[in-house]
Amino acid sequence: MGLSNKSKEILAGPLSKNNPVIIQMLGICSALAVTSKLEPSIVMAVSVTAVVAFANVIISLLRNTIPNRIRIIVQLVVVAALVTIVSEVLKAFAFDVNKQLSVFVGLIITNCILMGRLEAFALGNGPWESFLDGLGNGLGYGIILVIIGFFRELLGSGTLLGFQVIPEVFYQWGYVNNGLMILPPMALIVVAVIIWVHRARNKDLQEN
Amino acid sequence: MNRDSNIYTILYASVMVVLVAVVLAFTSQSLKSFQKENEENDKRQQILRSINVQVSANEAKAKFGELIEDSFLVDEQGAKVEGDAFAADVVKAFEKHTYPVFVARVDGQVKYIMALSGAGLWGALWGYISVNDDRNTIYGADFSHAGETPGLGAEIVLPTFSGRFAGKRIFIENEFKSVAIVKPGKSAAGQDYVDGISGGTITSQGVDKMIFDSLHGYVRFLTSQNQ
Numbered sequence: 001m002g003l004s005n006k007s008k009e010i011l012a013g014p015l016s017k018n019n020p021v022i023i024q025m026l027g028i029c030s031a032l033a034v035t036s037k038l039e040p041s042i043v044m045a046v047s048v049t050a051v052v053a054f055a056n057v058i059i060s061l062l063r064n065t066i067p068n069r070i071r072i073i074v075q076l077v078v079v080a081a082l083v084t085i086v087s088e089v090l091k092a093f094a095f096d097v098n099k100q101l102s103v104f105v106g107l108i109i110t111n112c113i114l115m116g117r118l119e120a121f122a123l124g125n126g127p128w129e130s131f132l133d134g135l136g137n138g139l140g141y142g143i144i145l146v147i148i149g150f151f152r153e154l155l156g157s158g159t160l161l162g163f164q165v166i167p168e169v170f171y172q173w174g175y176v177n178n179g180l181m182i183l184p185p186m187a188l189i190v191v192a193v194i195i196w197v198h199r200a201r202n203k204d205l206q207e208n
Numbered sequence: 209m210n211r212d213s214n215i216y217t218i219l220y221a222s223v224m225v226v227l228v229a230v231v232l233a234f235t236s237q238s239l240k241s242f243q244k245e246n247e248e249n250d251k252r253q254q255i256l257r258s259i260n261v262q263v264s265a266n267e268a269k270a271k272f273g274e275l276i277e278d279s280f281l282v283d284e285q286g287a288k289v290e291g292d293a294f295a296a297d298v299v300k301a302f303e304k305h306t307y308p309v310f311v312a313r314v315d316g317q318v319k320y321i322m323a324l325s326g327a328g329l330w331g332a333l334w335g336y337i338s339v340n341d342d343r344n345t346i347y348g349a350d351f352s353h354a355g356e357t358p359g360l361g362a363e364i365v366l367p368t369f370s371g372r373f374a375g376k377r378i379f380i381e382n383e384f385k386s387v388a389i390v391k392p393g394k395s396a397a398g399q400d401y402v403d404g405i406s407g408g409t410i411t412s413q414g415v416d417k418m419i420f421d422s423l424h425g426y427v428r429f430l431t432s433q434n435q
Binding site: 068073093099 | 247265
Protein backbone atom coordinates (compact mmCIF):
# COMPACT_ATOMS: atom_id res chain seq x y z
CA MET A 1 0.00 0.00 0.00
CA GLY A 2 1.54 3.28 -1.08
CA LEU A 3 1.35 6.26 1.20
CA SER A 4 0.27 9.61 -0.12
CA ASN A 5 2.79 12.44 0.08
CA LYS A 6 0.95 13.96 3.00
CA SER A 7 1.02 10.69 4.92
CA LYS A 8 4.72 10.29 4.23
CA GLU A 9 5.33 13.77 5.54
CA ILE A 10 3.32 13.03 8.70
CA LEU A 11 5.25 9.83 9.29
CA ALA A 12 8.74 10.98 8.35
CA GLY A 13 8.68 14.58 9.64
CA PRO A 14 9.11 13.69 13.30
CA LEU A 15 12.04 11.42 12.49
CA SER A 16 14.26 14.33 11.53
CA LYS A 17 13.12 17.87 10.70
CA ASN A 18 10.38 17.94 13.32
CA ASN A 19 11.83 15.51 15.85
CA PRO A 20 10.05 15.71 19.22
CA VAL A 21 13.26 15.37 21.24
CA ILE A 22 15.97 17.23 19.35
CA ILE A 23 13.83 19.92 17.71
CA GLN A 24 10.88 20.37 20.04
CA MET A 25 12.87 19.47 23.18
CA LEU A 26 10.11 17.27 24.57
CA GLY A 27 10.49 14.04 26.51
CA ILE A 28 13.99 14.94 27.72
CA CYS A 29 13.27 13.65 31.24
CA SER A 30 12.79 10.03 30.23
CA ALA A 31 15.60 10.34 27.68
CA LEU A 32 17.91 11.00 30.64
CA ALA A 33 16.50 8.43 32.95
CA VAL A 34 16.24 5.18 31.03
CA THR A 35 19.12 5.38 28.58
CA SER A 36 22.07 4.18 30.65
CA LYS A 37 21.66 0.82 28.87
CA LEU A 38 20.47 -0.01 25.37
CA GLU A 39 17.84 -2.59 26.28
CA PRO A 40 15.62 -0.38 28.49
CA SER A 41 16.00 2.38 25.87
CA ILE A 42 14.57 0.09 23.20
CA VAL A 43 11.75 -1.13 25.44
CA MET A 44 10.91 2.44 26.41
CA ALA A 45 10.95 3.49 22.74
CA VAL A 46 8.61 0.67 21.75
CA SER A 47 6.32 1.36 24.73
CA VAL A 48 6.02 5.07 24.01
CA THR A 49 5.49 4.43 20.28
CA ALA A 50 2.69 1.96 21.01
CA VAL A 51 1.04 4.27 23.53
CA VAL A 52 1.22 7.44 21.43
CA ALA A 53 0.06 5.68 18.22
CA PHE A 54 -2.94 4.01 19.81
CA ALA A 55 -3.85 6.99 21.98
CA ASN A 56 -3.82 9.11 18.83
CA VAL A 57 -6.15 6.68 17.04
CA ILE A 58 -8.55 6.42 19.96
CA ILE A 59 -8.72 10.18 20.51
CA SER A 60 -9.09 10.74 16.78
CA LEU A 61 -12.02 8.31 16.63
CA LEU A 62 -13.64 10.01 19.61
CA ARG A 63 -12.78 13.55 18.53
CA ASN A 64 -16.30 14.46 17.48
CA THR A 65 -17.90 13.16 20.67
CA ILE A 66 -15.53 14.44 23.36
CA PRO A 67 -17.09 17.21 25.46
CA ASN A 68 -14.77 20.18 25.06
CA ARG A 69 -14.66 21.01 28.76
CA ILE A 70 -13.24 17.63 29.79
CA ARG A 71 -11.14 16.87 26.73
CA ILE A 72 -7.83 16.93 28.63
CA ILE A 73 -9.29 14.54 31.19
CA VAL A 74 -10.49 12.24 28.43
CA GLN A 75 -7.03 12.31 26.85
CA LEU A 76 -5.42 11.55 30.19
CA VAL A 77 -7.74 8.63 30.87
CA VAL A 78 -7.03 7.12 27.46
CA VAL A 79 -3.27 7.55 27.89
CA ALA A 80 -3.33 6.27 31.46
CA ALA A 81 -5.31 3.19 30.44
CA LEU A 82 -2.89 2.39 27.61
CA VAL A 83 0.14 2.94 29.84
CA THR A 84 -1.34 0.63 32.47
CA ILE A 85 -1.84 -2.04 29.83
CA VAL A 86 1.75 -1.62 28.60
CA SER A 87 2.99 -1.81 32.18
CA GLU A 88 1.01 -5.01 32.87
CA VAL A 89 2.27 -6.61 29.66
CA LEU A 90 5.87 -5.73 30.56
CA LYS A 91 5.40 -7.18 34.05
CA ALA A 92 4.20 -10.41 32.48
CA PHE A 93 6.71 -10.78 29.65
CA ALA A 94 9.71 -8.53 30.36
CA PHE A 95 9.95 -8.53 34.14
CA ASP A 96 13.61 -7.56 34.43
CA VAL A 97 13.37 -4.67 32.00
CA ASN A 98 10.24 -3.53 33.76
CA LYS A 99 12.19 -3.44 37.03
CA GLN A 100 14.91 -1.34 35.41
CA LEU A 101 12.38 1.07 33.93
CA SER A 102 10.57 1.12 37.30
CA VAL A 103 8.53 4.30 37.63
CA PHE A 104 9.31 5.52 34.15
CA VAL A 105 6.76 3.21 32.54
CA GLY A 106 4.07 4.87 34.63
CA LEU A 107 5.57 8.25 33.87
CA ILE A 108 4.95 7.77 30.13
CA ILE A 109 1.59 9.32 31.08
CA THR A 110 3.30 12.61 31.80
CA ASN A 111 5.52 12.53 28.71
CA CYS A 112 4.72 15.82 27.01
CA ILE A 113 5.03 14.27 23.55
CA LEU A 114 1.85 12.31 24.19
CA MET A 115 -0.41 15.10 25.34
CA GLY A 116 1.14 17.35 22.71
CA ARG A 117 0.28 15.00 19.85
CA LEU A 118 -3.22 14.31 21.17
CA GLU A 119 -4.03 17.96 21.65
CA ALA A 120 -2.28 19.27 18.53
CA PHE A 121 -2.95 16.52 16.03
CA ALA A 122 -5.44 13.78 16.96
CA LEU A 123 -8.23 16.19 17.93
CA GLY A 124 -8.23 17.65 14.42
CA ASN A 125 -7.34 14.74 12.12
CA GLY A 126 -8.66 11.35 11.03
CA PRO A 127 -7.62 8.06 12.63
CA TRP A 128 -5.22 6.95 9.84
CA GLU A 129 -3.27 10.22 9.81
CA SER A 130 -3.31 10.24 13.61
CA PHE A 131 -1.93 6.72 13.70
CA LEU A 132 0.90 7.72 11.33
CA ASP A 133 1.56 10.85 13.35
CA GLY A 134 1.74 8.83 16.57
CA LEU A 135 3.97 6.24 14.97
CA GLY A 136 6.25 8.93 13.53
CA ASN A 137 6.57 10.81 16.79
CA GLY A 138 7.04 7.63 18.80
CA LEU A 139 9.79 6.51 16.44
CA GLY A 140 11.33 9.97 16.38
CA TYR A 141 11.51 9.85 20.17
CA GLY A 142 12.64 6.23 20.13
CA ILE A 143 15.46 6.70 17.63
CA ILE A 144 17.03 9.37 19.84
CA LEU A 145 16.67 7.15 22.91
CA VAL A 146 18.31 4.25 21.11
CA ILE A 147 21.20 6.43 19.90
CA ILE A 148 21.79 7.75 23.42
CA GLY A 149 21.43 4.28 24.94
CA PHE A 150 23.89 2.88 22.38
CA PHE A 151 26.64 5.36 23.19
CA ARG A 152 26.07 5.35 26.95
CA GLU A 153 26.17 1.57 27.21
CA LEU A 154 29.09 1.21 24.79
CA LEU A 155 31.29 3.85 26.41
CA GLY A 156 30.01 3.43 29.97
CA SER A 157 29.94 -0.35 30.32
CA GLY A 158 31.74 -1.61 27.21
CA THR A 159 28.71 -3.77 26.40
CA LEU A 160 25.72 -3.65 24.06
CA LEU A 161 22.46 -5.31 25.12
CA GLY A 162 24.52 -6.88 27.90
CA PHE A 163 27.07 -8.51 25.57
CA GLN A 164 30.71 -7.51 25.89
CA VAL A 165 31.72 -5.73 22.66
CA ILE A 166 34.94 -4.00 23.69
CA PRO A 167 37.54 -6.78 23.57
CA GLU A 168 39.23 -7.82 26.78
CA VAL A 169 42.62 -6.98 25.28
CA PHE A 170 41.70 -3.28 25.16
CA TYR A 171 41.35 -3.33 28.94
CA GLN A 172 44.75 -4.97 29.25
CA TRP A 173 46.16 -2.13 27.19
CA GLY A 174 44.80 0.29 29.74
CA TYR A 175 41.35 1.19 28.35
CA VAL A 176 38.81 1.98 31.07
CA ASN A 177 35.04 2.29 30.86
CA ASN A 178 33.89 5.85 31.37
CA GLY A 179 31.75 5.69 34.51
CA LEU A 180 30.50 9.20 33.85
CA MET A 181 28.55 7.92 30.83
CA ILE A 182 26.26 5.96 33.18
CA LEU A 183 25.28 9.09 35.10
CA PRO A 184 22.29 11.19 33.96
CA PRO A 185 24.24 14.35 33.01
CA MET A 186 25.98 12.50 30.18
CA ALA A 187 22.59 11.77 28.62
CA LEU A 188 22.05 15.52 28.30
CA ILE A 189 25.47 15.97 26.79
CA VAL A 190 24.85 13.15 24.30
CA VAL A 191 21.49 14.77 23.38
CA ALA A 192 23.32 18.05 22.88
CA VAL A 193 25.89 16.39 20.62
CA ILE A 194 23.10 14.79 18.56
CA ILE A 195 21.43 18.20 18.20
CA TRP A 196 24.75 19.73 17.18
CA VAL A 197 25.38 17.11 14.50
CA HIS A 198 21.78 17.33 13.31
CA ARG A 199 21.82 21.11 12.97
CA ALA A 200 25.23 21.10 11.34
CA ARG A 201 23.78 18.83 8.65
CA ASN A 202 20.52 20.78 8.32
CA LYS A 203 21.50 24.43 7.96
CA ASP A 204 17.84 25.53 7.65
CA LEU A 205 17.23 24.50 11.27
CA GLN A 206 19.86 26.86 12.66
CA GLU A 207 18.51 29.85 14.51
CA ASN A 208 20.12 33.24 14.05
CA MET B 209 -27.10 16.35 21.28
CA ASN B 210 -25.45 19.37 22.82
CA ARG B 211 -21.85 18.43 23.53
CA ASP B 212 -21.45 21.21 26.06
CA SER B 213 -24.36 20.29 28.29
CA ASN B 214 -23.66 19.11 31.80
CA ILE B 215 -25.65 15.91 31.40
CA TYR B 216 -23.73 14.92 28.27
CA THR B 217 -20.40 15.61 29.99
CA ILE B 218 -21.28 13.60 33.07
CA LEU B 219 -22.68 10.69 31.05
CA TYR B 220 -19.63 10.73 28.78
CA ALA B 221 -17.24 10.65 31.70
CA SER B 222 -19.17 7.86 33.47
CA VAL B 223 -19.37 5.61 30.43
CA MET B 224 -15.71 6.19 29.65
CA VAL B 225 -14.60 5.32 33.17
CA VAL B 226 -16.65 2.12 33.25
CA LEU B 227 -15.34 1.02 29.87
CA VAL B 228 -11.73 1.69 30.84
CA ALA B 229 -12.23 -0.17 34.13
CA VAL B 230 -13.55 -3.24 32.28
CA VAL B 231 -10.65 -3.23 29.83
CA LEU B 232 -8.04 -2.85 32.57
CA ALA B 233 -9.64 -5.50 34.78
CA PHE B 234 -9.64 -7.92 31.86
CA THR B 235 -5.98 -7.20 31.05
CA SER B 236 -4.94 -7.58 34.64
CA GLN B 237 -6.79 -10.89 35.07
CA SER B 238 -5.52 -12.44 31.87
CA LEU B 239 -1.86 -11.61 32.62
CA LYS B 240 -1.94 -12.46 36.30
CA SER B 241 -0.52 -15.98 36.11
CA PHE B 242 2.52 -14.81 34.09
CA GLN B 243 3.16 -11.95 36.51
CA LYS B 244 2.90 -14.21 39.54
CA GLU B 245 5.41 -16.64 38.02
CA ASN B 246 7.82 -13.75 37.37
CA GLU B 247 7.46 -12.41 40.89
CA GLU B 248 8.07 -15.83 42.41
CA ASN B 249 11.18 -16.36 40.31
CA ASP B 250 12.39 -12.91 41.30
CA LYS B 251 11.93 -13.82 44.95
CA ARG B 252 13.79 -17.11 44.40
CA GLN B 253 16.65 -15.17 42.77
CA GLN B 254 16.82 -12.82 45.75
CA ILE B 255 16.91 -15.69 48.24
CA LEU B 256 19.58 -17.47 46.20
CA ARG B 257 21.67 -14.31 45.99
CA SER B 258 21.71 -14.18 49.78
CA ILE B 259 23.67 -17.45 49.71
CA ASN B 260 25.91 -16.03 46.96
CA VAL B 261 24.26 -17.95 44.10
CA GLN B 262 23.55 -15.95 40.94
CA VAL B 263 21.09 -17.55 38.51
CA SER B 264 18.90 -16.29 35.69
CA ALA B 265 15.13 -16.14 36.17
CA ASN B 266 14.64 -19.28 34.06
CA GLU B 267 16.97 -21.37 36.18
CA ALA B 268 15.78 -19.94 39.49
CA LYS B 269 13.08 -22.51 40.13
CA ALA B 270 15.33 -25.55 39.52
CA LYS B 271 18.26 -24.12 41.48
CA PHE B 272 16.01 -23.09 44.34
CA GLY B 273 14.57 -26.61 44.54
CA GLU B 274 18.08 -28.04 44.51
CA LEU B 275 19.64 -25.84 47.20
CA ILE B 276 16.80 -24.99 49.56
CA GLU B 277 16.11 -28.02 51.71
CA ASP B 278 13.46 -26.70 54.02
CA SER B 279 11.44 -23.60 54.70
CA PHE B 280 9.24 -22.75 57.63
CA LEU B 281 7.93 -19.91 59.77
CA VAL B 282 9.09 -19.42 63.33
CA ASP B 283 7.60 -17.32 66.10
CA GLU B 284 9.48 -15.03 68.49
CA GLN B 285 10.24 -17.98 70.75
CA GLY B 286 12.01 -19.69 67.89
CA ALA B 287 9.37 -22.43 67.58
CA LYS B 288 7.99 -23.48 64.21
CA VAL B 289 4.46 -22.34 63.43
CA GLU B 290 1.96 -23.20 60.71
CA GLY B 291 2.39 -21.50 57.36
CA ASP B 292 4.19 -21.37 54.04
CA ALA B 293 7.42 -19.39 54.37
CA PHE B 294 7.83 -18.81 50.64
CA ALA B 295 4.28 -17.65 49.95
CA ALA B 296 4.17 -15.48 53.09
CA ASP B 297 4.33 -11.73 52.58
CA VAL B 298 7.28 -10.73 54.76
CA VAL B 299 5.73 -7.45 55.97
CA LYS B 300 2.49 -9.18 57.00
CA ALA B 301 4.33 -12.12 58.53
CA PHE B 302 6.45 -9.76 60.67
CA GLU B 303 3.29 -7.97 61.84
CA LYS B 304 1.97 -11.31 63.08
CA HIS B 305 5.34 -11.94 64.75
CA THR B 306 6.13 -14.85 62.49
CA TYR B 307 9.44 -15.03 60.68
CA PRO B 308 10.27 -16.95 57.49
CA VAL B 309 13.35 -19.17 57.54
CA PHE B 310 14.84 -21.01 54.57
CA VAL B 311 17.38 -23.75 55.14
CA ALA B 312 19.90 -24.17 52.36
CA ARG B 313 22.72 -26.64 51.87
CA VAL B 314 25.71 -25.19 50.04
CA ASP B 315 28.68 -27.50 49.48
CA GLY B 316 27.47 -29.72 52.31
CA GLN B 317 27.17 -26.80 54.75
CA VAL B 318 23.85 -25.76 56.24
CA LYS B 319 22.94 -22.07 55.85
CA TYR B 320 19.95 -20.38 57.44
CA ILE B 321 18.33 -17.64 55.38
CA MET B 322 16.23 -14.99 57.08
CA ALA B 323 13.99 -12.33 55.61
CA LEU B 324 14.46 -8.60 56.19
CA SER B 325 11.95 -5.81 55.85
CA GLY B 326 12.31 -2.08 56.51
CA ALA B 327 12.16 1.39 55.02
CA GLY B 328 14.66 3.56 53.18
CA LEU B 329 14.49 7.17 52.08
CA TRP B 330 11.71 6.91 49.49
CA GLY B 331 10.05 3.59 50.12
CA ALA B 332 10.28 0.01 51.25
CA LEU B 333 13.50 -1.93 51.61
CA TRP B 334 13.67 -5.69 51.85
CA GLY B 335 16.21 -8.42 51.55
CA TYR B 336 17.53 -11.75 52.75
CA ILE B 337 20.50 -12.53 54.92
CA SER B 338 22.07 -15.93 55.48
CA VAL B 339 24.14 -17.23 58.37
CA ASN B 340 26.42 -20.24 58.73
CA ASP B 341 25.40 -23.21 60.85
CA ASP B 342 26.85 -21.48 63.91
CA ARG B 343 23.78 -19.25 63.49
CA ASN B 344 25.93 -16.22 64.07
CA THR B 345 28.40 -15.56 61.25
CA ILE B 346 26.85 -13.99 58.17
CA TYR B 347 27.39 -15.97 54.98
CA GLY B 348 25.74 -13.64 52.48
CA ALA B 349 23.13 -10.95 52.04
CA ASP B 350 20.96 -9.42 49.35
CA PHE B 351 19.03 -6.17 49.43
CA SER B 352 16.26 -4.76 47.28
CA HIS B 353 14.43 -1.48 47.30
CA ALA B 354 11.24 0.02 45.91
CA GLY B 355 12.58 3.40 44.82
CA GLU B 356 15.85 4.59 46.32
CA THR B 357 17.83 7.23 44.43
CA PRO B 358 19.74 5.73 41.47
CA GLY B 359 23.49 6.04 41.92
CA LEU B 360 23.16 6.76 45.66
CA GLY B 361 20.83 4.77 47.91
CA ALA B 362 20.00 2.35 45.10
CA GLU B 363 23.58 1.09 45.27
CA ILE B 364 22.54 -1.19 48.14
CA VAL B 365 21.43 -3.77 45.57
CA LEU B 366 24.98 -4.15 44.27
CA PRO B 367 27.11 -7.12 45.35
CA THR B 368 29.87 -4.61 46.24
CA PHE B 369 27.65 -3.50 49.13
CA SER B 370 25.93 -6.75 50.11
CA GLY B 371 29.29 -8.58 49.89
CA ARG B 372 30.62 -6.50 52.79
CA PHE B 373 28.44 -8.46 55.22
CA ALA B 374 30.09 -11.85 54.78
CA GLY B 375 31.93 -12.96 57.93
CA LYS B 376 30.34 -10.35 60.20
CA ARG B 377 28.82 -11.59 63.46
CA ILE B 378 25.30 -10.94 64.67
CA PHE B 379 26.06 -11.95 68.26
CA ILE B 380 29.06 -10.85 70.24
CA GLU B 381 29.63 -12.93 73.38
CA ASN B 382 26.11 -14.35 73.11
CA GLU B 383 24.54 -10.93 73.07
CA PHE B 384 22.46 -9.75 70.10
CA LYS B 385 24.27 -6.83 68.48
CA SER B 386 23.24 -6.97 64.80
CA VAL B 387 25.63 -5.53 62.22
CA ALA B 388 25.97 -1.77 62.13
CA ILE B 389 26.27 0.26 58.96
CA VAL B 390 28.53 3.23 59.50
CA LYS B 391 29.75 6.14 57.43
CA PRO B 392 32.77 5.01 55.44
CA GLY B 393 35.84 5.43 57.65
CA LYS B 394 33.91 5.45 60.93
CA SER B 395 33.56 2.51 63.26
CA ALA B 396 31.02 1.16 65.72
CA ALA B 397 32.03 0.18 69.24
CA GLY B 398 31.23 -3.27 70.55
CA GLN B 399 29.78 -4.74 67.37
CA ASP B 400 30.71 -5.74 63.83
CA TYR B 401 30.12 -3.09 61.20
CA VAL B 402 30.32 -2.43 57.47
CA ASP B 403 30.75 0.77 55.45
CA GLY B 404 27.56 2.42 54.24
CA ILE B 405 26.95 4.05 50.88
CA SER B 406 28.53 7.47 50.38
CA GLY B 407 25.75 9.91 49.56
CA GLY B 408 23.12 7.37 50.57
CA THR B 409 23.13 8.04 54.29
CA ILE B 410 19.39 7.73 54.93
CA THR B 411 19.19 4.53 52.90
CA SER B 412 22.22 3.14 54.73
CA GLN B 413 20.62 3.98 58.07
CA GLY B 414 17.44 2.32 56.80
CA VAL B 415 19.35 -0.87 56.02
CA ASP B 416 21.02 -0.72 59.44
CA LYS B 417 17.66 -0.38 61.18
CA MET B 418 16.08 -3.01 58.93
CA ILE B 419 18.74 -5.58 59.82
CA PHE B 420 18.48 -4.82 63.52
CA ASP B 421 14.66 -4.85 63.65
CA SER B 422 14.23 -7.89 61.44
CA LEU B 423 16.92 -10.03 63.06
CA HIS B 424 15.61 -9.07 66.48
CA GLY B 425 12.62 -11.30 65.80
CA TYR B 426 14.92 -14.19 64.95
CA VAL B 427 17.06 -13.96 68.11
CA ARG B 428 15.40 -16.87 69.91
CA PHE B 429 15.46 -18.99 66.78
CA LEU B 430 19.15 -18.30 66.35
CA THR B 431 20.09 -18.93 69.98
CA SER B 432 17.69 -21.73 70.91
CA GLN B 433 19.76 -24.53 69.39
CA ASN B 434 23.13 -23.15 70.32
CA GLN B 435 22.88 -24.24 73.92
